[in-house]
Each structure stands twice: as C-alpha cells, then as structure tokens.
Amino acid sequence: MNEKIPNIAPLYYQYAFIPGKDVAKPHNLYRIDYKTDEVDKLEVLFIHRLLQKSFGDPSEIECDGRKLDAILPEGCKYSVNIKDGKLIFQPDIHLNINRSELEEALIASQLLEWKYYIRTKHNDILLIQSERVHTQLSIYHVLPNNLKEPNQKTKEEGAVFIDALLREANRQLKGGQLFNLKAEFEKRENVKHYLLHNVYYENYMTALFLLQASIKGEQEIRDGELEHDAADPEVRASGEKMEQIKKYQSVRGVYFAASILFVFMAFEGLINLLYHAFLKDEYREELENISRRLDLEQKLLFMPALCYGFKDELIGNADFLDTFKQLKNLRNALMHAKISDSLVSASFIEQGFFYSSPITKQKEDAFPDHKLDLDGESVIYFHKKVNSLIDNIKDKMDSEHRQMVDDYFMKKQFISFWNDKGKISLTKNRES
Numbered sequence: 001m002n003e004k005i006p007n008i009a010p011l012y013y014q015y016a017f018i019p020g021k022d023v024a025k026p027h028n029l030y031r032i033d034y035k036t037d038e039v040d041k042l043e044v045l046f047i048h049r050l051l052q053k054s055f056g057d058p059s060e061i062e063c064d065g066r067k068l069d070a071i072l073p074e075g076c077k078y079s080v081n082i083k084d085g086k087l088i089f090q091p092d093i094h095l096n097i098n099r100s101e102l103e104e105a106l107i108a109s110q111l112l113e114w115k116y117y118i119r120t121k122h123n124d125i126l127l128i129q130s131e132r133v134h135t136q137l138s139i140y141h142v143l144p145n146n147l148k149e150p151n152q153k154t155k156e157e158g159a160v161f162i163d164a165l166l167r168e169a170n171r172q173l174k175g176g177q178l179f180n181l182k183a184e185f186e187k188r189e190n191v192k193h194y195l196l197h198n199v200y201y202e203n204y205m206t207a208l209f210l211l212q213a214s215i216k217g218e219q220e221i222r223d224g225e226l227e228h229d230a231a232d233p234e235v236r237a238s239g240e241k242m243e244q245i246k247k248y249q250s251v252r253g254v255y256f257a258a259s260i261l262f263v264f265m266a267f268e269g270l271i272n273l274l275y276h277a278f279l280k281d282e283y284r285e286e287l288e289n290i291s292r293r294l295d296l297e298q299k300l301l302f303m304p305a306l307c308y309g310f311k312d313e314l315i316g317n318a319d320f321l322d323t324f325k326q327l328k329n330l331r332n333a334l335m336h337a338k339i340s341d342s343l344v345s346a347s348f349i350e351q352g353f354f355y356s357s358p359i360t361k362q363k364e365d366a367f368p369d370h371k372l373d374l375d376g377e378s379v380i381y382f383h384k385k386v387n388s389l390i391d392n393i394k395d396k397m398d399s400e401h402r403q404m405v406d407d408y409f410m411k412k413q414f415i416s417f418w419n420d421k422g423k424i425s426l427t428k429n430r431e432s
Contacts, residue, residue, distance in 0.1 A: 011054040011168050015161070018117040018125065020060035020081070029127065029140040030150055032158040038166055044130050044137050046179040047165075050172055051116045051128060057082045058114040067105040071097060080109065117142065120157045124150075128165075139165075196276075196415045198408075199269030207263035211379055214255035218376075224248040253371030256379045257334050264331045267386050271299050273409055274393075277417070277426055278307040278401060284424070300324065303393075309401025320392050323385055330382070334371060 051058075063080050068089075072078070078091040087106050095102075115129040125142035141150045141158055150158070172178045225248035228241040235241045272291065279287055283306055294302065300321075304310035347356045394402050408415055408426055418425050 011050075011164060014164060015118040015120060015126075017055040018059060018119055020079070020115065020117060023059070023117050023125065023142065024144070026145050028143040028145060028148060030143055030148075032126075032139045032141060032155075032162060034159045034162050035166065039137060039139065039162065042137060042166075042169055043179065044134055046169070046173070047128070047137055048114060048130070048134070049178045050169060053178065054168075055116060055118070057084070059117040060115040061111060062113040062115075064110040064112055067108040068102075071101060071105055080106070118161075120161065122153070122157055124154050124157050126158060126161055191419050193419065194417050196273075196417065198273070198412055198415050200266045200273060200409055201411070201413055203262045203266035203269055207259045207266060207383070210255050210259035210262060211376075211383065214259060214376060214379065217255045218252070221248050221252050221254070225252065249372075253374045256374035256376070257371035259379050260374070260382050261331065261334060263383055263386050264327060267327075267389060268296055270390065270409060271296060271303070273415070274303065274307060274405070275299065277404075277408075277415075277424065278309050279424075280306060280308055281423060296328070297321075297324065300393075304396065309397045309404075311396055311398055320389065324389060327382065327385055327389075 058081070060079070061081055065078075065080070068078070068080075072091070072095070073093075076091055076093055076095070078089060081088045081090070087109075089102065089106055112133055113130045114134065115127060118126050118128070120126065127140040127142050129138055129140070130136065131138050139158070139162065141154060143150060176183075225245055228235045228238075228245055230236065230242070230245050235245075275287065275290065279290070283290065290299075290306070345356055345358045347354065349355075394405055397405065404426055415426070
C-alpha cells in the first residue's frame with residue numbers, strides 16, 4: 001500500500017481487498033477491542049453497504065447449507081459466494097447432479113454471514129465480518145496458525161483501521177445516501193418486510209387505561225380544588241390558596257379529554273392502517289398522496305372504492321356520517337381551542353337593557369365541547385360511538401378481510417407486512 005495515502009482518504013484507497021481464496025487457512029483470529037462502544041452502535045446493514053461500496057462483493061459468505069448437503073455426495077467440500085448480486089457455488093470436485101435441483105437448493109440456503117478481508121499498508125490482514133445471523137459486527141486481526149496474538153505494531157494498525165472506518169461511516173451517515181431507512185421505506189426501495197406499531201391498538205388501550213384511571217384521577221383533582229373554600233374571605237385573601245384552586249379548576253376533566261382524544265386517534269389510525277394494508281394495486285403508488293390529501297371523512301367515503309375487501313361502495317348511511325362528524329367536532333373542540341368554543345358567558349344590550357348570559361348548549365342531548373364539562377358517562381358514550389363506527393366499517397367488509405382486521409388490527413401490538421414487488425400483504429403468501 002502507498003505510505004503517502006492520507007488517513008482521511010476513502011477506505012478503498014487505504015486498504016486492499018483480498019478474496020477469500022487468497023487468505024491462508026487455517027488461521028487464527030484475534031478480536032480488535034478498540035472503540036467497541038462506537039463500533040457496536042453502527043448498524044450492520046449500513047456497514048455492509050459501506051464495505052460493498054468500497055470493495056465490492058464480500059470476500060466470503062456463510063450460508064445454511066443443509067439443503068445443499070442433502071443432495072451433494074458425502075465428503076464434498078464447497079464454497080458459496082456472491083458475484084454481481086448472484087450466488088456462486090464452487091465445489092472441490094466435479095458433480096454429476098441435476099442443475100435445476102442444485103439451483104433450487106442454493107436458493108433455499110439462507111445467507112448467514114458476510115466477510116471482508118483487507119490488507120493494511122504494512123501487509124497485515126484484517127477481517128470485518130457479520131456474526132449472529134448478520135446482527136452483530138466484529139473486526140479481527142487475521143494471524144498465521146502458529147501465532148495467537150499480534151505484536152504492538154499490528155495492534156496499532158487495527159486501531160488505525162477502526163478510526164478510518166468510523167470516520168468514513170460518519171461521513172456517509174451525514175450524507176444520508178447509504179443509510180436512510182425511513183426514506184427507503186417511503187420509496188419501497190428493496191424493503192421486503194417491515195413491522196409497524198399498531199397505532200389503533202396502542203391508542204385504544206391508552207384510551208381505556210385513561211378512562212379507568214379517570215375515576216381516581218378526576219376525584220383527586222376535585223379534592224384539590226375543594227380543599228379550600230373559595231367563598232371564604234380568608235381564602236380569597238390568600239394568593240397561594242386561590243392559586244391552588246385555580247390550578248385544579250384548570251386541569252379538571254383532563255383524564256376524560258385525554259381518553260376521548262386517544263380513542264379518536266385510535267379510530268384515525270385504524271383507517272390509515274386499512275388503507276395501507278388493503279389499498280388496491282392500481283392506487284398503491286399514490287398511497288402517500290392519498291394519505292396526505294384526503295381528510296378523514298373523505299377517506300371513509302372513498303375507502304370501499306379504493307381498497308380491497310368491501311362488499312358495498314358506500315360505508316354506512318347518513319347516521320354513520322352524522323355520528324362521525326359529531327365525534328370529529330368534539331375532538332376538534334378539545335384540540336384546537338377555538339375562541340367560540342371557549343365562551344363562558346357574553347353580555348348584550350337589548351333596547352337599553354343589559355343582559356349577561358351564560359353560554360349553554362342549544363340542544364339537551366348536545367355533547368360537551370369543553371373538558372371542564374366532561375364526565376365519565378360522556379366519555380363512555382364517546383367510546384361506544386367510535387366502536388359503532390368501527391363495527392359499521394367491518395360489517396361492510398367481506399369475511400376474509402374482516403377476519404384479517406379482527407386478527408391483526410384489533411389484537412396485535414405490532415403488525416407484520418410483506419412487500420413483494422410493491423404488493424403489500426399481511427401474510428407472506430396471501431393473495432389480495
């Protein structure tokens with residue numbers, strides 16, 4: 001290697017790639033324990049990409065060869081490697097077996113680990129490899145079979161390499177081109193499988209927990225508010241006691257409001273999950289635009305036309321939409337803090353007469369739109385209405401898709417998706 005190459009140069013300028021067949025075997029490995037905390041933080045996938053970009057295909061790979069062993073003659077030794085993205089099988093003897101059978105066994109052989117051998121400028125050999133089914137990264141000195149530990153100069157070379165690796169990794173991470181999982185997921189680039197938080201299940205469980213906790217929590221708030229009598233002149237003269245009363249008055253209803261917000265978030269999350277799982281193939285490339293441009297009401301109306309699994313073109317009826325709008329308006333009132341929703345009273349002059357009137361609901365059965373007016377019964381009512389919307393949606397689905405909703409969305413904390421050339425499914429082999 002050229003002694004004049006600076007340490008800030010890319011890895012492929014500083015180190016030479018060595019094919020696995022050119023490394024003397026057997027040999028001993030000596031793990032490099034230098035900056036292990038920093039190395040362990042690096043994603044194995046990212047380092048695989050970085051080394052592939054720097055040196056090309058791995059020097060060697062390891063695979064689960066049980067399928068191959070079953071069809072090969074006893075005692076046959078072989079190696080499997082990757083070249084230009086394809087698996088290359090190299091036996092040590094001439095084989096007289098069916099080629100298609102061999103290719104089938106090769107495809108079925110799960111890839112376990114990759115290895116990159118490189119040579120330093122002082123002619124030492126290093127091994128960078130994955131371990132534990134490519135979930136862990138390890139870096140070794142490769143030593144002759146008669147040597148158990150490297151000398152100090154060789155150890156220093158290992159530390160220099162790790163510094164160079166970390167420097168190059170940080171440079172590439174800042175650029176975001178080799179490793180930006182969220183961007184790759186959104187573009188569906190080479191993503192075969194992914195796991196999502198079930199936002200419906202998690203938010204719904206949170207809403208139920210808050211509802212159950214509201215009995216005790218709201219009582220504690222009420223007790224704090226009534227600890228001092230605001231009508232007592234001594235209390236009114238005490239700034240500290242009046243501040244306590246105002247503090248507890250201001251937070252009254254927080255458990256009720258939070259439960260309502262979370263159960264509505266659960267409903268909205270369910271709709272987004274249904275679109276993600278069941279959107280028809282012809283609209284799949286427009287999923288991000290659909291999610292961004294359609295509001296929740298439009299998603300409900302268009303879902304039977306855009307998604308697989310629905311028996312009818314329209315969800316529900318006027319009652320369904322009226323219920324949804326009622327719940328949405330309350331959610332908006334709790335979240336958006338419109339001035340008109342915050343009115344307590346207003347004063348008017350009518351023909352010279354001065355009136356001060358409290359703001360009350362115009363309908364006896366109108367739902368509270370401020371958290372101070374909420375109670376346990378109104379929250380339970382809200383939960384039941386959300387559940388009725390969900391039941392209405394499921395009633396419009398065919399039995400297969402309804403069963404998948406019940407099995408995956410209603411019960412699981414995480415949802416597993418498979419991506420087969422842009423076709424999304426909940427199970428690996430399911431046809432939409």
